[in-house]
Amino acid sequence: MEKTPQIKVENLSKFYQMGEVQVKALDDVSFEIYEGEFVVILGPSGSGKSTLLNIMGGMDLPTSGRVIIADEEITKYNDTKLTAYRRDKVGFVFQFYNLMANLTARENVELAAEICKDTMDIDEVLEEVGLSERKDHFPSQLSGGEQQRVAIARAVAKNPLLILCDEPTGALDFTTGILILALLRKINKKMNKTVVVITHNMAVGGMGDRIIKMRSGKITEIKENPDPIPPERIEW
Amino acid sequence: MKKLNKRLLRMIKSSKGQFISVVVIIMVALSIFISFSTTAVNMRNAIDYYYEETKLSHIHVQLMRIPQGALRQVESIEGVTDVQGRVSFDVPLKTDDEEEKVRIRIISLPEGGGKVNRLYSPQTIDEITQGNAILIKQFAEARNIMPGDIIEPYINGREHSLKVIGVASSSEFVYLMENEQTMMPAPEKFGVVYVTEEFAQSTYGYKGSYNEILIRVKDESMIDDVADELDKRLDKYGVKRIIKREDQLSPKILSQELMGLDMMAAAIPVLFLIVAGIIISIVLSRMVSNDRMAIGVLKALGYSNREVLLHYLKYALSIGVTGSLMGIVIGLLLAGVLSEIYAMFFEIPLLKVDIHYVYIIYSLFLTSLFCIASGLMGARHVLGITPAESMRPEPPKSGKHIFIEKIGFFWRRLSFSWKMVIRNILRSKRRFIFLVMGLAMAFAINTVPVYMWDSATGMFYIQFGQFQKMDYIIGLAKPMNEDVIYDMKGLLKGGKLEPRIEYPFEISNGWRKLNASIIGIPRDTKFYEFRNEHDKEVTLPEKGIFITEYMAKALNIKKGDRVKVKNFIPGKDDMYFEVREIIKQYLGANAYMDIDYMRETLTEKNMINGLSVASKEDLKTKLEDARNISSVSSIDDMTKTFEEYIDVMLLSINIMMLFGGVLGFALIYNSTIISIAERRMELAALRVMGFDKKEIFWMLAKENSVITVIAIFLGIPVGIGMIQGMADTFNTELYSLPMIITPKTFLIAGLSTLLFAAIAQLAALKKIHNINFIDALKSRIS
C-alpha cells in the first residue's frame, strides 16, 4: 500500500482489578486507521469500545501496548503532553453531549476553541452543523439532536487531527440519529478529517470505510468497506 | 471574556444566596479588622504626638509638702530635664441645683503655662491672672460653661469666685476620671480648673510650697532610675506616690483600651475568616463533585488540571475579593465612626482619621490566604477526576453502615425517620465535622457577649452588694483621732459607722512591685466580706495581709508568701507581711489589714483617715462642705453612673450576638442548600411517593437541629476558652471580670444559635419548592 497509517494501535491491553477478579476491558488489540477514513467500531455493550476510544483520545492509559498517532507514541506521554494532545489533536463527541449547562451553544464551542492554536471560524462551523439560528441558546433550551450538533461543532472547531465519537446517536431517536451520522459523514468528507464512531448498532456499521468489530475486549473482525452506504439509507 | 470565566460568573449568579452569605462574613471580618486597626493606630499616633506636644510628665510625684526651693534637689538628678511643682486639690463646686454634687480639681499653673503638662487649645488663651481660671474642655462642654462665666468653688470652707477666661485640653486628662475607683468618666460631675500658683497656694494654705511635682526625663529608659532616686531624695517631704507615666490613670486606661482594640482587631476577623473558609471549602467540594462530568469534559477538551483547578479557585477568590473590597470600604467608613465614639470618652484633640494602607494590604493578603487555602481544600478533588472515568455513570454511593448502628440498643430504639436523619447527617463525615466545627465556633462567639453582660453586671453588684455593703465612704481631709467617730455618730441620725484607714503603698515581691492602697478596717467589720480563691468566706486575721487575685498574679505571690510594703510616710520603715489569703475583688486592687495592726506597723496609733457609713440619709449634701471631710463617695451614685454605662454596653453586646448569628446563619443556609441540591433525586423520589413539601422541610430541619445541638454541646468548652481569654485580657488593676459562667450563659447563647439556624432553614425553604421532581427523575444528565 502506498498510504501510511495515521493511527497505529499495537497490542493494546487494559485490565481492571476488581477485587478478586481481573476485568480485561481490552485484550491485545491491534489495528490501523488511515487519514480521512470514517471508521465504525462495532460491538455489544461492555466489549471495550469506550476503553479503546479513551486511550486513543489520550484520556486514559493502557496497561500495555502502544498507540501511535501521526508518528507520535501517545501512550508514552506524560500528563502535560496528553493534555496538549487532547487540546490540539482530538475532538470528542459523547453519547450524552456533555455541554456546559451554563454556557450558550456558541460559548460551548468557543470554550473548546479558545485554548487551541489553529482553530476554525466558529460561526462557519455553527453554520455547517446547521445551528446559526440557535447559537445563543443554552443547552437546556435545545433538543437532544441540537445539543449533539453543538457537541460536534465543539469537536470540529478545534480543527483536530481526528474526531472520536462515543455512541453519538445512543441517546437520540432514529431520525435524529441519522441526521447526526450524516453530519459526521459530511464533515469527514468535506474537511477530510478522520472520524471514529463507536456504536453497538450493527446497522450503522454499513456507513464506515472500515469496520472494526469487538467482543469481550478483543477484535473479532476488521472489514474494509470500499462501498459504504450513505447514512440516509441506513435502517434499523 | 474567557468562556470559563463566563461560566464562573453564571455559577455565582445561580447560587447568589450562598455567595452573598460568605461575602457578608468576609465583609464583616474585614470591616472589623480595618476599622479597629485603623482606629488603634490613629489613636496611638495622635496620643504620642499629643503627649510630646504638651510635654506630658514622665513621672508624677504626690507628696505632703515641698518648699519651692527644694525642687533644685530634683533638677540635679541625672537624666531629669524638666521639673515643675504645682498645687493640686479637690474641692466642691457651687451649682444652681442644690442636689447636684460637682467636684473639681484645682491645679496651679506656672506663669507662661510651664514646661511640663502644658495645656492644649486651638485658640490662644490669655495668661491667667489672679481671680481667673482655665477650664478643662470636657467639663466646660458637659456643663456648658463659656469663657466669661464665673465659677464658685468652696475652698477650705470658703466660697471663691473665678472668672473663666478659656477652655483647654490636657494630655494628663485624656480620660477624665476623678480617681481609680471611678468606673467611667462623668465630665458633668468632675472637672479640672487651672489657676495661678498664687491663688492655689494662698487659698489652700500652701504658700511657697507644692504638693505635686511633674518631671520629664531625657530618655524614657531612665524613668525607673530617676523614680528610685526621687524616692530617696524626697522621703523627708512625705512622698505619697511616685507615679510613672505607664501607671498614671489616664495614660494607663488609654493604653489598656488600645490593647483591647488590638486584640479584637486580630481575634474576631480570624474567627470569621475561619468560618468563611469552612463554608467555602464545603461549597466548593460539593460543586466539584456535582460538576464531575463537566470537569471530565473540560479535561477531554484539553484543559489542564491547573486551569480547571484555577477555575474553581476563582470562585473562592471572587468571594474573597468582593468581601474584602466591601469590607475595606465599610471598615474605612466605620473607622471614622469608631474614632468618634472614642472621642466621646477620650479627649484627644489631635486625633485624625488617616487611612493606613498597610492594613488594606494585610486584609487582602489575609483574605486571599484563607480563600485560596479553603478553595484548594474544597476543590482539590478536581485533580482526581479523569476524563475517561467521569464519562462512566457514577457508581451507586456505597451504602455503608455507620458506627452508631453498632451501638445496637440505641439504634434499635430509634424510629425510622430518625434513622434516616442520622444516616443523612453522617453521609459525608468530613462535611459533618466541618459544619459542627463552624457552628460550635458561632455558638462560642455567642457565649462571650452573654458572659460579658453577666460578669460586668455581676462585677458591680457582687462588689457593692456582697463584698462591700456600706452606702458611703467618707475621706477625711487629714488623719484624725478615731474619736471623730463619736462626733460623726452625733451628726448622723442612726446609721452604722466603721473607721477605716487607706494609704497608698508600694508593695513588692522581689523585683515585682505595684502601687496599691492598703485599707485598714476592724476585724469584725460589718461592711466588708472577703472571699478567697475558692469562694470560701474568710475573716481578717490579727496579723498579716489580704491581697486581691490581681495583685497576687502581678506579684507572683501564693498564700503564705511574704510581701514587702514600702512606706511613704516620713519616719516609717519598710515592713514585711505574710499574705494570709488571696481574695476576690472585681473593682480596684487593694490590700486589707486589721486596722489596729495596720496602725501599729504602718501608720499612727489611734489615727484614721476615713469612715465607712451605712445610712439612708443623703450624706453627700450633708457632709460635703463639712470641715475635715475631703470626699464623700456614694455607692448609690456609682450605681447610677454604672447603669448609664450599661446601656452602651448592651448595644455592643447585641452587635456581637448578631455577629455570631450571621456565622450560624451562613453555615446552616449553605449546608441546607447543598444537601438539597445533592439529594435532589432522593427528595424528588420522596415527592413522587407522596411526601409533601412540608414533610421534606421538616426532615431537613430535623437534620439541621441535630447538627446544631451537637455543635452547641461541643461549643461549650470552646466558649469557656474564649471567655477565659476575654477575662484574662480585661483583668487589670482597675477591674477584673469575674468568671460567672452559668448554664444560663450557654442556654441563651444556644437559643440564639438555634434561632439563626431556624432563620437560615426558612431562607432555604424556597429551594425545596423549586425541586422539580419530574426533571430530577428524567435523567442523571441535566
Ligand SMILES: Nc1ncnc2c1ncn2[C@@H]1O[C@H](COP(=O)(O)OP(=O)(O)O)[C@@H](O)[C@H]1O
Ligand atoms: N474504570 C473501570 N473500572 C472497572 N471496570 C471498568 C472500568 N472501565 C471499564 N470497565 C469494564 O471494562 C469493560 C469494558 O468497558 P467499556 O469499554 O466501557 O465497554 P463499552 O464501551 O464497549 O460498553 C466493562 O466490563 C466495564 O465494566
Ligand SMILES: [Mg+2]
Ligand atoms: Mg461505552
